[in-house]
Amino acid sequence: MWTLAGRGWWRGRALAPWVTGAANMALPGPRPAPTRRAPAEFRASDRLSSSASLKEKLDMSIFPVENIRNFSIIAHVDHGKSTLADRLLELTGTIDKTKNNKQVLDKLQVERERGITVKAQTASLFYNCERKQYLLNLIDTPGHVDFSYEVSRSLSACQGVLLVVDANEGIQAQTVANFFLAFEAQLSVIPVINKIDLKNADPERVEKQIEKVFDIPSSECIKISAKLGTNVESVLQAVIERIPPPKVHRKNPLRALVFDSIFDQYRGVIANVALFDGVVSKGDKIISAYTQKTYEVNEVGILNPNEHSTHKLLGFLGLLHMEVFNQRLEQEYNASVILTTPTVPYKAVLSSAKLIKEYGDKEITIINPAQFPDKSKVSEYLEPVVLGTIITPDEFTGKIMMLCQARRAIQKNMIFIDQNRVMLKYLFPLNEIVVDFYDSLKSLSSGYASFDYEDAGYQTAELVKMDILLNGNIVEELVTIVHKDKAHFVGKAICERLKDSLPRQLFEIAIQAAIGSKIIARETVKAYRKNVLAKCYGGDITRKMKLLKRQAEGKKKLRKIGNVEVPKDAFIKVLKTQSDK
């Protein structure tokens, strides 16, 4: 939350952001801007509606609060959120209809490449209906299970959601999860059944599912095809009719919620905020309620839509999350990242008085495996658990139950949501699903099962610290905390993966997994007995020299652990344990 500390001595001509809803404010970052850029950066290819084309002209005070709607689009992955967002942008003239607009709001290169939404993006749309002009603030959200934090954050800025469901796939795990997030936030839910144009679409069946699981009457469902644009206009009307305007008090002191932030290398930090009370203008000084730090507002504006470079640190919630982060770091910063095994926040209840004094607490959270306190100093170890929801066609239920059992999960519930589909609830230790559970689940069910999870506290666990050694040297990055029962299994898998990704050398490489001094798994990379080009005559020399020089270059990039050369991607391969194939 931000509060106003005082008004600046000048006010810029830039629009006074009376808009309640999605606004963006630019805050000075650590680097002062070397060049002054125009406040709004619109893509050259986009043509904007006249009312929003120039920031300077826009007086947001023409929008009475009753004409404002703040809403989000939520759905399971690939059910068509981003496509629907594209259509809404087109319909409201925010982007040019004639251009082939594909997932306009997915600005990150990595988002485009993978066709997924990572960062919540926002746009303000202007819509005329029955001779009134409305301001619709739309927040696009990621649907992947790993990004639920971003979703809940965005929802706190809204009063309603469009819940999009694929007419063929029906309700999936994220549909359920997102619905409950919106429901708990007391938002209006407008169900939208998408992809009605596809051959296998069965909107009636989906309507019944929605009624059964969410208790929303079928008559409230809007059936559309976002791809073709069919009936999308009804969605806009429903937003206006069924989502309430925000409750705001402009005269009250400023209260705003930051629901996202990005870093622009010229302008500094740009925060996306929802204004709940009050007004913020350029030059104002604001205070963060949490950190108590004061900032000066450089610029305010809205997104219609704009481009920004992005930067955000995320804790790892899953493999896709991690890879995307890694890819972003590499792309945006030209950096090579060395990863460590993903870890979950284990806890330990200390029994050693000395350690308790050192940490200042009896119960500590272990984030770094290297800090794992020894058994002798601990009375109890704890691991985080989650309640997972799996929705699957019935034919895969058996295999999935076996998968869950193999992951030390306990079944909590099992119901049929319609004739063919089952919803399973399992209590999982978080560490069992963190790396490749999702991939295994998808693979077992030919992609039909869906999965989501929520925090469920902690449980006692017999944990041990496992080291990985190469020719007797411990590899710091691969230190793993693992449940006693899984130690051999995980250790063996890591050793095998490492064996496949380490190049042969002139001597043998011993790969070992150890708990304390006890070796629990071992693999060997054999030494080269022959490594020389057989034929090297006149015609072979050029090619051979090129190859040798390229290999020598590659060798320079290898890390050395003891005398063992290790490629950078060796560790990432280790993390993708294919245990349940």
Add this chain to the structure above:
Amino acid sequence: MAVPGARARGWAAAAKTAQRRRRVEDAGASPSPEMASRRAALYVHWPYCEKRCSYCNFNKYIPRGVQEAAMRNCLVTEAQTLLQLSGVRRVESVFFGGGTPSLASPHTVSAVLEAVARTAHLPADSEVTLEANPTSASGSRLAAFGAAGVNRLSIGLQSLDDSELQLLGRTHSADDALRTLAEARHLFPGRVSVDLMLGLPAQRVGPWIRQLQELLHHCDDHLSLYQLSLERGTALFAQVQQGALPAPDPELAAEMYQKGRAVLREAGFRQYEVSNFARNGALSTHNWTYWQCGQYLGVGPGAHGRFMLQGTGSHTREARIQTLEPDNWMKEVMLSGHGTRKRVPLGKLELLEEVLAMGLRTDVGITHQHWQQFEPQLTLNDVFGASEEVKLLLEQGLLLLDDRGLRCSWEGLAVLDSLLLTLLPRLQEAWQQGTPSLVPGG
């Protein structure tokens, strides 16, 4: 001026002196740089084959119609042109490779040799090798080649197992090959080499060793052992990829190689290079030139060469390649006298890298004198003496660095390409630093 008759007498004399031939690597004082630039080996490429062997990715073609005369004329023309361009006065060896050179007419061989002898000096005892395929090498044909000037033969035997020969797509049987071998030995005693492959799909060590031992009963004084390398684009590669054949086992191949070289050593052969074995001094002078980084001219489609241009004032050695496709190559030769597709000057460091990588393939390695010819300032000790990584290799007994020079040990030769990954960067470093180290004796 040499004429066919003189050539014919020449080869016989040369064949007789085979046993008393001087060891090239022990030859007295090395020629001075000026003299060295006047000498070269000559490689001639005959690009045609009857069919493509399943493992082959060389520059070879199945001819639609025989273009013997046209090809011959172009080979002759290009040979003359390159000799003139390079200013080479003395051709020390000639190698007819391909393709299947034994498919060419002996008349082509003699035409080329005569042209060479006209344009430069071709010593009577210079080694003239022809690669021969058992199918196209009947006794009478081989004799005709001998008359044309060939005095050494390299037979592509590859295997003594008929099913393996079929797998390789060869056009002959094991018996054909042994017969050709016998005829060749009769015509060119002490001057016949055979190729044997190892590491084929599904091949086992025991049977392969037995092949080698069988071959020892029949072969002459020179053997080449080649581990199969599966090249993308070949039929064999595709078969392995599709699972029709098992992939060759590198462990077994390594074992075959180690056992094979030991067997040959016991039989009195000297392993003078990674893949080449000779007794009674029957080394290939021509190939020795490659590993000593001498000059060589490449004539014919796709042929490679390395030599200095004469008369430009520069002393830069160039890497050259002739146009690959025969028809295009012929057009270019007829237009401008040669079909050189690419010329790349070799920098000094690049040349040193070649000296290092090629020289270490031989059993004598790189002598200090040899190195000095290419790099008069930095000695081998300057470059390698102080490096910790090199010291490790010396300690492990893979390399030797002493008053003779730098060379691989018996064990080191088998893993040379791994050693080079340490040696090449070290050479680059030393070169960039420039000055000799302060280590005495450097």
